[in-house]
Every structure is written in C-alpha cells, then in structure tokens.
Amino acid sequence: MSTNETLFDASEITVSMGPQHPSTHGVLQVKLKLDGERVIDAQCVIGYLHRGVEKLGEVQTYGQFVPTLDRMDYIAAVSNCVGYCETIEKLLGATVPQRAQYIRVIMTELNRIASHLLWLGTHALDIGAMTVFLYAFREREEILKIFENYCGARLTTHMFRIGGAQYELYEGFEDQVREFLRTFPKHVDEYETLLTENRIWIGRTRGVGTISAKDAIDVGLTGPSLRGSGVAWDLRKAKPYSAYPDFEFDIPVGETGDTYDRYMVRIEEMRQSARIVAQAVEKIPDGPIMAKLSKIIKPPVGDIYHSIEAPKGELGYYIVSDGSTTAYRARVRPPSFVNLQALRQMVVGHMVADVVAVIGTLDIVLGEIDR
Amino acid sequence: MDFAIDYILIPLIKIGVIFGALSLVIAYLTFLERKVIAFMQVRLGPMRVGPYGLLQPIADGVKLMLKEDIVPSQADRWIFTLAPIITLIPAFIVFAVIPFGPSFTILGKEVALYVTDLNIGVLYVLSISSVGILGIILGGWASNSKYPLLGALRSAAQMVSYEVALGFSIMGVLMISGSLSLVDIVNGQKASGIWNVFLQPLGFILFFICGVAENNRAPFDLPEAESELVAGFHTEYSGFRFSLFFLAEYAAMIVISSMAVTFFWGGWLPPFPNLLGFIWDQLPPVLAALSGVFWFSLKVLIFLYMYLWFRASWPRYRYDQLMQVGWRYLMPIAIGNVIITAIVILLLERMGVIA
Numbered sequence: 001m002s003t004n005e006t007l008f009d010a011s012e013i014t015v016s017m018g019p020q021h022p023s024t025h026g027v028l029q030v031k032l033k034l035d036g037e038r039v040i041d042a043q044c045v046i047g048y049l050h051r052g053v054e055k056l057g058e059v060q061t062y063g064q065f066v067p068t069l070d071r072m073d074y075i076a077a078v079s080n081c082v083g084y085c086e087t088i089e090k091l092l093g094a095t096v097p098q099r100a101q102y103i104r105v106i107m108t109e110l111n112r113i114a115s116h117l118l119w120l121g122t123h124a125l126d127i128g129a130m131t132v133f134l135y136a137f138r139e140r141e142e143i144l145k146i147f148e149n150y151c152g153a154r155l156t157t158h159m160f161r162i163g164g165a166q167y168e169l170y171e172g173f174e175d176q177v178r179e180f181l182r183t184f185p186k187h188v189d190e191y192e193t194l195l196t197e198n199r200i201w202i203g204r205t206r207g208v209g210t211i212s213a214k215d216a217i218d219v220g221l222t223g224p225s226l227r228g229s230g231v232a233w234d235l236r237k238a239k240p241y242s243a244y245p246d247f248e249f250d251i252p253v254g255e256t257g258d259t260y261d262r263y264m265v266r267i268e269e270m271r272q273s274a275r276i277v278a279q280a281v282e283k284i285p286d287g288p289i290m291a292k293l294s295k296i297i298k299p300p301v302g303d304i305y306h307s308i309e310a311p312k313g314e315l316g317y318y319i320v321s322d323g324s325t326t327a328y329r330a331r332v333r334p335p336s337f338v339n340l341q342a343l344r345q346m347v348v349g350h351m352v353a354d355v356v357a358v359i360g361t362l363d364i365v366l367g368e369i370d371r
Numbered sequence: 372m373d374f375a376i377d378y379i380l381i382p383l384i385k386i387g388v389i390f391g392a393l394s395l396v397i398a399y400l401t402f403l404e405r406k407v408i409a410f411m412q413v414r415l416g417p418m419r420v421g422p423y424g425l426l427q428p429i430a431d432g433v434k435l436m437l438k439e440d441i442v443p444s445q446a447d448r449w450i451f452t453l454a455p456i457i458t459l460i461p462a463f464i465v466f467a468v469i470p471f472g473p474s475f476t477i478l479g480k481e482v483a484l485y486v487t488d489l490n491i492g493v494l495y496v497l498s499i500s501s502v503g504i505l506g507i508i509l510g511g512w513a514s515n516s517k518y519p520l521l522g523a524l525r526s527a528a529q530m531v532s533y534e535v536a537l538g539f540s541i542m543g544v545l546m547i548s549g550s551l552s553l554v555d556i557v558n559g560q561k562a563s564g565i566w567n568v569f570l571q572p573l574g575f576i577l578f579f580i581c582g583v584a585e586n587n588r589a590p591f592d593l594p595e596a597e598s599e600l601v602a603g604f605h606t607e608y609s610g611f612r613f614s615l616f617f618l619a620e621y622a623a624m625i626v627i628s629s630m631a632v633t634f635f636w637g638g639w640l641p642p643f644p645n646l647l648g649f650i651w652d653q654l655p656p657v658l659a660a661l662s663g664v665f666w667f668s669l670k671v672l673i674f675l676y677m678y679l680w681f682r683a684s685w686p687r688y689r690y691d692q693l694m695q696v697g698w699r700y701l702m703p704i705a706i707g708n709v710i711i712t713a714i715v716i717l718l719l720e721r722m723g724v725i726a
Contacts, residue, residue: 015517037521037690128590128687134412200590200686352521353593353689 012040019048025359026366037351042344049370057330062088062162062297070156072334073368075118077157078111079310086241087306087317088162091299100164100289101243106280107159109273114143115311116270120191123360127204132194139187142180162297164290177281184274188267205260209346209358212257220338223313224265225362229257235309247276259361298325312336312363334368385486389466397621398428404679411683438610443514450513455615458506461499462622468492469629470554472639472663484660492553497538500626503619504530507604514607522603525593525690532697533584539705540577543712544634557638568635573708575635577701582627589682593690628674636670639663
C-alpha cells in the first residue's frame with residue numbers, strides 16, 4: 001500500500017490475525033483477505049512454537065522422551081503419554097498389566113473431559129459467552145486436582161511409563177472420582193442451558209464452518225471434528241486398544257457437520273467419557289501396575305505405527321528403531337495439525353466473526369501443531 | 372442579582388453536582404460490573420485494593436492516568452486526540468435535561484432537580500447521544516490500523532440501524548404524553564397514575580434492546596468484540612485517551628437507563644402511586660423531592676444491573692445477524708407499535724374516554 005492510498009481505496013484488505021490475537025488459541029497466524037467483513041481467503045502460518053520435538057526423540061532415550069511429549073498437546077498430556085507408551089510397548093511386544101490399563105483408561109478419559117471443557121470454555125468465549133468459560137474451568141479444576149493427587153503435576157503430568165504406570169492409586173482416589181462423577185453431569189446440563197437452545201448461540205454456530213462427510217475424510221479430519229459430519233469413526237471402537245473393549249459407550253455423531261453439530265458431539269462425548277470412567281472405577285482389578293521390562297529399553301530393529309483416540313482426534317506415533325536406546329526416527333501425527341487444514345475451506349465466504357468460531361470448533365492446540 | 376443567582380449560580384452548582392456525581396457513579400459502575408459478573412461466574416472479582424476491593428476504581432483511574440500515552444506513528448494526530456473527546460462530551464451533556472427529581476420550593480425559591488427543562492428534550496437527548504458514535508468512527512479511522520477500522524465501520528452500521536428503531540420505539544410514549552419535554556412526560560405519568568410501561572410494554576422492550584445496541588454492549592458489542600477485532604475501535608488507544616472512551620461507554624449506559632426510566636418507568640415517581648400514595652403524600656415537600664432522586668437512582672440501577680446480566684449470559688451476535696435483527700424484526704415491530712398506539716388513541720378520543 002503506497003502512502004497516498006488509504007485503507008478505503010482498497011476494496012479488499014489483508015488482515016493478519018495473530019500470532020498475537022486473543023482467539024487464535026496460541027501463536028497461530030491466519031492471513032485473512034477481507035472484502036468488508038467477508039473472508040475471501042485465509043492462509044494459516046504455523047511454526048511459531050516449533051521446538052523440534054521429533055528431533056529430540058532421536059537423541060533422548062525412549063524413557064526420557066515421554067515428558068517431552070507431554071508438551072505437545074499440553075491440554076491433553078495424558079493422551080500423548082498413553083499413545084507413546086503403547087507404541088513402544090507394541091514394538092517391544094510387552095504386555096501391560098490389566099490394573100495399569102484401567103488406570104490409563106480412567107486418566108485418559110478424565111483428561112478427555114478436561115480437554116473438552118477447555119475447548120467448550122474458550123469456544124464459547126470466542127463467540128462472546130464469557131460465563132461458560134469460568135464454569136468449565138471450575139470442573140476442570142476438580143480433574144486437575146485428581147491428577148495432582150495422583151502424580152503431583154496438573155498439566156504436563158508424565159503419568160505413565162513404558163510398560164505400565166509409575167504410581168499406585170492413592171487412598172481415596174475412587175471416592176474423589178465418584179464425587180466428581182456425581183456432580184459432573186449436572187454441570188454439563190448447566191452449560192447446555194446457557195448455550196444449546198440460546199438463539200444467538202444457534203445463530204452463530206448453525207451452518208457455520210459446514211464440512212461434508214466426504215470433504216472431512218478427504219482432508220483427513222479425525223476426532224470430534226470428523227464425527228460432527230456424521231462419520232462414526234472412533235479409534236476406541238474401530239481399533240480398540242488398552243482396556244477399551246471392556247467398557248460400554250456410544251459414539252455421538254452429528255448430521256450436517258457444522259459448528260453446532262461439533263459442539264453437540266463434544267458435549268455428548270464428555271458424558272460418554274464420564275460413563276467410561278464410572279464403569280472403570282467400579283471394577284479396577286488388583287495386581288501389578290508395571291510389566292517386567294529390562295531397565296534399559298532397546299526395542300528390536302523395525303518400525304511401527306500406532307495411534308490412539310486423543311481428545312482432538314487420531315494421535316499417531318511412527319517409531320523407527322535401529323536397536324539402540326534412542327529412536328532412529330520418531331514421527332508424530334498430531335490431530336490438530338491435520339484438522340487445521342480444513343480451516344481454509346470452512347471459512348472462505350463466511351464473515352470475520354466466523355473465522356473465530358471455526359478456529360474454536362476445530363479445537364487446535366499449537367503446541368501439537370508446531371511440535 | 373436575582374438574575375445572577377437564577378441563571379448562573381444555581382445552574383453552575385447543578386452542573387457541578389451532576390458532573391461530580393456522574394463521574395463517581397461511572398467509576399463505581401465499573402466496580403459493580405466486575406463484582407456482579409464475578410459473582411455470576413462463581414468468583415470474587417476485585418478484592419485487593421481496599422476492603423472488598425472498594426478502592427479498585429480509584430486505583431484503575433490512577434493507573435490509566437499514569438500510563439504512557441501512545442499515538443501510532445501513522446495516525447492522524449488531531450483526529451486521534453479529538454475522537455475520545457467527541458465521544459465523551461455528548462455522553463455527559465445529555466444529563467442536562469434528564470430530570471432526577473421534581474422541583475420544590477425552598478426559602479421561597481423554586482429549585483428543580485434537573486439542570487433545565489427543554490421543551491424539545493427528547494429530540495435533544497436522541498440527537499446528542501448519537502453524536503457520540505461519531506467519535507468512535509473517527510477514532511477507528513484515525514488510528515490508521517485495520518482492526519480499529521473494521522470496528523469503526525461496524526459501529527457506524529450499527530448506529531444507523533438501531534437509531535431508527537430507537538426513535539420509533541418511543542413515539543408511542545410521546546403520543547400518550549403529548550410532549551417532548553422529559554419533565555412533562557414524567558408529570559404526565561403522575562397525572563394519569565399509570566406508568567407508560569404498562570401502556571407501552573412493547574415499546575419499552577424495543578427501546579431497551581435498541582438502547583443496548585446503541586451502547587455497543589453485549590450481546591451487541593461487535594464494534595469492540597475482543598475475540599474477533601482484538602479491542603475494536605480502541606485497539607490503538609492507551610492511557611488517558613482510552614479511559615475517555617471507557618467513561619463515555621459507561622456514561623452512555625447510564626443515559627439509556629435514565630431514558631428508559633423517564634419514558635417508561637415513571638422517572639422519579641415512587642412505585643404504586645395509587646395504592647401507596649397516602650404514604651408518599653405524608654412526606655414534607657423537600658424530602659419528597661429528594662426521595663424522588665432515590666427512586667430514580669434505584670430504577671436506573673436496576674437497568675444497569677440488567678446490562679451486566681446480559682453481558683454475563685449471552686454470546687455475541689454476528690454482524691449480519693445484528694443487521695437482520697435491527698431491520699427485519701425491530702423496525703417493523705416498532706412501526707407497528709406506533710400505528711397501533713395511534714389508532715387506539717384516536718378511537719379513545721372519538722369515544723370520549725380521553726380528552
């Protein structure tokens with residue numbers, strides 16, 4: 001833009017949304033081309049949070065690498081940890097004791113609830129409903145307290161080890177979880193009274209960021225973002241891992257694939273997760289919590305891909321082992337990275353305000369995208 | 372000498388009192404907002420400065436005064452400076468015609484609890500309060516930045532859309548009272564013994580919705596939508612200039628609440644004048660007048676509370692939805708309300724029920 005030209009002379013303006021912007025959920029930059037309020041083009045610029053996580057996997061031993069992975073999707077650190085531990089166990093051919101599996105399921109599902117709560121709060125805040133945010137954090141706090149009691153950390157937990165779990169359950173764990181499960185469904189209903197039938201909320205989310213099932217599969221969406229389009233694909237059911245076959249739960253799916261459907265899917269998923277936790281906590285088997293593995297982990301030469309259902313979608317690890325104590329290559333398939341690809345086709349033609357709604361509904365975490 | 376007292380001294384005292392009281396009320400309105408929303412959101416709000424955080428507004432004020440005053444390098448300096456002033460002044464001078472209480476006689480002198488009683492009061496209020504948005508547009512433009520520009524354009528469109536419906540929504544009241552003077556409107560409600568809100572419920576609802584939109588408050592706070600446009604039109608403002616915008620926004624909230632009270636909720640009149648009139652009539656005239664100020668303030672406070680309540684409960688409209696609500700729903704309903712009111716008044720006059 002030359003100095004004589006004012007903003008009014010240009011029919012379209014380029015707005016750089018982020019990397020410092022209240023609702024890009026971290027350091028995401030979206031270069032928006034606007035015609036008035038309408039979005040003509042949107043381009044994501046990522047990499048502001050790159051820390052070379054995958055490269056670190058090549059210099060840190062298999063055990064050392066786990067806490068690094070907690071810093072990827074820091075909202076759902078437990079899922080990162082479980083996914084990686086399972087991958088290495090699969091590579092080693094180790095069997096994890098049933099008790100450890102149950103602990104993993106409980107913690108992962110609690111973490112899924114915490115992650116969805118954070119999503120709900122920030123998503124609603126982006127659309128302007130600020131109270132939901134604080135309500136959601138109230139419940140998330142209870143989950144973090146359980147984490148803190150279990151392993152001492154609240155966010156980047158490093159809860160499990162390759163071969164099982166490090167810590168035995170603390171005394172009163174079951175009661176604390178039951179107490180949480182007793183109050184939690186009521187609180188979910190509370191969020192729903194604030195949003196689900198609110199005219200403004202429906203207006204802001206219905207028909208916004210619609211993506212058809214075919215497009216969603218083509219672009220590689222996974223997790224609630226895919227299920228919102230009506231595809232019942234959940235790795236917990238599709239390729240069961242850990243102790244998931246032992247539990248009954250449903251996979252909620254949407255119909256039209258718009259922001260409202262994805263909202264309903266995630267709300268229902270929180271209820272389903274609570275259902276899994278309720279079943280698991282009642283029948284935790286006794287027994288050891290660690291498999292008998294050698295102190296130094298040296299997987300056989302080979303490669304493996306294993307993926308789990310993280311709160312945001314399919315979280316996959318591809319590990320190439322050359323027989324040494326460190327991986328030859330540690331590749332991560334983060335759900336947010338792939339889900340973010342859909343942003344452009346979901347916002348073009350919509351308004352500026354919808355960009356915020358769509359970023360919110362995709363539920364991205366930049367720590368995971370940039371790695 | 373009498374002339375000097377009547378036309379210079381007394382008005383000056385009144386202006387001083389209103390200005391001082393208003394500034395204090397605005398300061399504590401920000402405090403109230405933070406506390407009320409905090410309680411709705413299961414948290415405490417400000418607690419550190421003074422008991423229960425009561426001195427927080429003063430600390431905020433001092434902080435804003437002492438902050439560095441940044442002007443963007445490519446900004447239009449004059450307009451950038453002028454914009455907050457243009458927004459603030461109208462918000463304050465509207466209070467010149469708002470009646471806080473009736474007039475009473477003290478020491479043989481008639482004293483009115485309002486600065487002046489303009490015979491075109493309603494027009495004055497409407498026109499002056501819409502000047503404020505000019506400052507927002509200028510501020511957004513002068514910043515020479517994209518987010519403020521988008522915010523300013525939004526507010527321009529919003530003002531045009533809702534100003535019209537706002538005007539139509541009070542026409543019913545004007546037809547009932549037959550006067551444009553705010554004092555006469557209240558006195559009319561006293562004479563008829565029934566507040567206008569019961570005659571014009573639709574008009575009141577429309578007025579308040581449009582008023583909230585005029586103030587750029589949630590759920591119509593698009594010009595400063597923090598999650599979309601960072602801070603909207605005042606993104607580039609800091610320090611004292613920012614605080615002027617801030618003051619103006621809260622003053623405008625009080626203006627709309629005062630207008631709602633004056634037009635629809637009986638202004639300074641105590642509740643249930645018909646049933647409890649024997650109590651209110653017992654009061655000595657001076658005290659009765661001052662109790663008017665109390666009732667007026669209480670009613671205004673209820674409306675201000677509703678503003679905060681809205682903000683805590685509702686998401687934000689999108690730009691096109693805002694336009695839709697304004698033009699497709701509020702406007703036709705407001706016009707319909709005017710027509711129905713006119714027909715009913717005409718019929719009643721023909722039937723000889725009212726003069």
